[in-house]
Amino acid sequence: MSSRPMSSPPMPPTPASGFRAAYRRLAPRLLVAVAAAGLGAGGALIWQVGAEAAHLAWALATVPVLLALFVQIAVALRRGDVGLDIVAALSMSAALAFGEPLAGNVVALMYAGGQLLESFAEGRARREMTALLGRVAFSAMVYRDGELRETPIAAVQPGDRLLIRQGEVLPVDGHIVEGIAVLDMSALTGESLPVRLDTGSEALSGATLVAAPFEMIASRPAAESTYAGIVRLVEAAQASKAPMARLADRYAVGFLVLTLALAALAWGLSADPIRALAVLVVATPCPLILAVPVAIISGMSRSARSGALVKDGAALEALARIRTAILDKTGTLTRGRPEITGIDVEAGFREADILQLAASLDQASSHVVASALIRAAAQAGLTLTRPVDIAERPGKGVEGRIGSRRVALGGDGYVRERCVATQAGASLSTVPAGTMAVHVAVDGRLAGIIRLRDPLRADAAATLDALRHSGVTRIVLASGDVGEIAREVGQTLGVDEVLGDLTPEGKVAAVRSEAARQPVMMVGDGVNDAPALAAADVGVAMGARGAAASSEAAGVVLLVDELRPLARAIETARRTRRIALQSVLAGLGLSVGAMVVAAFGYLPPVQGALLQEVIDAMVILNALRALR
CATH class of the missing domain: 3.40.1110.10 (Calcium-transporting ATPase, cytoplasmic domain N)
Structure with missing residues (x-):
């Protein structure tokens, strides 16, 4: 079986999508290079030729960045997004119009540099999730007609017998039938120590064999395997946008209005257009639209490294507000291994x-x-x-x-x-x-x-204690088993309420009843849990062994067959939200303060642009703390 790292799913990109991806990757670097070259050339010309030649070099270096910015604004407006890119465009345009090309060049360099810094920060934040996409197997060694043949994983069916060789990534889920498997599960769990599985145990796709070969019987087609599902969830998570980020977009409109009003007031009261320019410059770009996405992606990546895949930013934010946890019994609080x-x-x-x-x-x-x-x-x-x-x-x-x-x-x-x-x-x-x-x-x-x-999980009691420590104030056991069995488990674990003999509809009713009081999380693993997972503020699926329907309905999928990552994910979500809000409030406070100073004439445009870049760097670095 062969496997190789991938930066994207195994589907050939179209020429258009490949061009757009290359443009997004290279454009910030090219614009930074152009702006930096113009700034340096102008500095040399002002000493050797004169101010007029220097001004021309600075203006020419500003124009490419400005044109790229106009295109970006037009695309955003077509989507209905109004952001602070408009302030950046106004500040560069005003600098050229008012005869301050050096300020325009500095703003262009700072803006392009900010975009590059944001791109770097997001790439750093996505690293753990991106690593999950790089472990896709393309073929498997399958016994067919008494012979061992290399077969595309799409052709592997339940019941096929596979040989897994040392160093290979498991292509499908299956049961070990011959040999002992020592697997590196770090891509799924974040745990650095290998896991030993005996004959009869289930082995999950995406793990890497680090010891002697073994044989397994496939239990699912490759498209339905654990790892294929994880890849689909990661792709959706990377494309998502959190409500907090959308809220930041709305705040950006208000900040835009405040910036323009303050610039107009400074110009009107002083009759000096340079003061208006200084206000525009110091507001470009805004930490509001830089810090929130970086913090949210950092939190999602941190959770993935801990064994909990948060599908999107909305689920991460909702997870931070959870106060009630409803847990299924079989396969959730019990081992799911009868x-x-x-x-x-x-x-x-x-x-x-x-x-x-x-x-x-x-x-x-x-x-x-x-x-x-x-x-x-x-x-x-x-x-x-x-x-x-x-x-x-x-x-x-x-x-x-x-x-x-x-x-x-x-x-x-x-x-x-x-x-x-x-x-x-x-x-x-x-x-x-x-x-x-x-x-x-x-x-x-x-x-x-x-x-x-089905015995209780060894970590069940400790996980419930950790949930309470992370801010969950009420824990409910909701089970389809008879009430007597459910009550026995509930008393053992010390939950607040036990609900037994529940149908799938009954679990949904329980979720809605609890959600009327405070934000609620539902944890389950079976097909019958899917409706309740979808009804909760946050649904959590035991994805490593659970049904595909529960993983699709949930907002959070546990990548390992244990509850321990759940409490860590809640703590990560709460910390991420705090960091995002800290970054926004601190960045906006510093920006508004600098704008007021610029309005009174104490902060010239060039120095204002440099100060704003320092503020942007500070809030992005603060947002990256969510990774730790």
């Missing part, structure tokens, strides 16, 4: 037979029970057979052929529908409360029931 507590069998079958057939079939399933069965079979020393003719109904069951036998497993109704005759032995008719049951049919005959129980 453990076998017993196997009931019909006459003519042995426990080992039932487990071997069920685990063999489940090699091609993505259900949470599959890993438990495969792991138990491996521990029992059972040899698994590759399944064929597989058909799965998500949430109901799976059927297929194991050797010469037709096997079906899943819920009671699903399995009995596939039985020629129904056997209802006493041993198969009763399942203890709180136990998950997997019914197994072989060749049209009900063969047995595998009983499992």
Whole structure:
């Protein structure tokens, strides 16, 4: 299997999109170079030739930046955006009109430099998310007709047996069937230490094998794999714009009006147009439109590094305001990795037979029970057979052929529908409360029931304590399980309220009831949780093992099979919002103060432009603190 770094998804860019990307990357550098060259040339000419030649050099160096700025303003106005680029254009135009080409050249250099600085800061802030896009596998080593062949990952199907070689990135999700996997999960979790997975464990796409090769059975097509979903979410996150950033755009309009009013007042009272020019110069550009995007992207990138992918800036801002957390039980507070507590069998079958057939079939399933069965079979020393003719109904069951036998497993109704005759032995008719049951049919005959129980996550109690420490004041357990089981879990963890026997509609009602009081977060992992995740102020999906529907509906996706990153993401969101507001208020305060000083004639245009660049650099560097 081959993999290589990518800066974008594996789709060839169109010539137009490639040109635009290249222009956005190179334009700030070219404009900075032109403005800097003009400033230097003017400085040399004023000593060797005279002021007139120097003024011409400074004016010529200002014009390219001004023209590029006019184009940028026109594009923004077509989108309905009115920003402080207009102030920059006015200040450069006024400098040329009032015979102050040096001030215009300095503003041009400072403006182009600010754009370059912002681009650098955003690139630094996006680094963790961009790194996630650079680990896409393009082919896999698949056993076909008894031979090992390199196959495009688009052709890999559930049930295919793959060989993963040292140094390769896992192309799809699957279950380990031979060998021990030692995987570098840092791209998904941020953890630097490798993870060891035994036979029967689930291995997630996007991890890198750092030890001996192993073999796995694919459980999902590549397009539905964990890592493919993460890539799609990262692309959407990078293209998003936070409400705080949109709010900054609205503030920018007010700041624009204030700038023009103060410039006009300074000119009217002093009859000196240079004072108006100085006011315009010192307001160019504005930290309001620089600091907020950088801080938001920094916070999103920091969360991704901690194992929580925040889809967009809106989710990050909403996460900062959360006060109530509603958590599903199964797969969220519990491990989502059931453990076998017993196997009931019909006459003519042995426990080992039932487990071997069920685990063999489940090699091609993505259900949470599959890993438990495969792991138990491996521990029992059972040899698994590759399944064929597989058909799965998500949430109901799976059927297929194991050797010469037709096997079906899943819920009671699903399995009995596939039985020629129904056997209802006493041993198969009763399942203890709180136990998950997997019914197994072989060749049209009900063969047995595998009983499992889902234990609490080891980090569940610590995570709830961390949530309270991060500012969550109310925690509710909402479960579709019977009330008795839900209450037992709730009492163990010390939640504020327990809601059991909930349908998906019931979970939505619970979310809306809590949201009427204060901002609410819903955490879940299954298809049945998707409506509640969408209804909450912030939906959080257990993306590493959860259903695709829950990941699509959620605003935050946990990239690992644990709750620990959630509390860190909330703390990061709160800190990011504080930093963004600090940057905006401090930057605007300094800018307004400098504008007043310039209006009274104490800050000439050239010095004002230099001062404003210092302010911009300060607020951008402050915004980057969200990365730490």
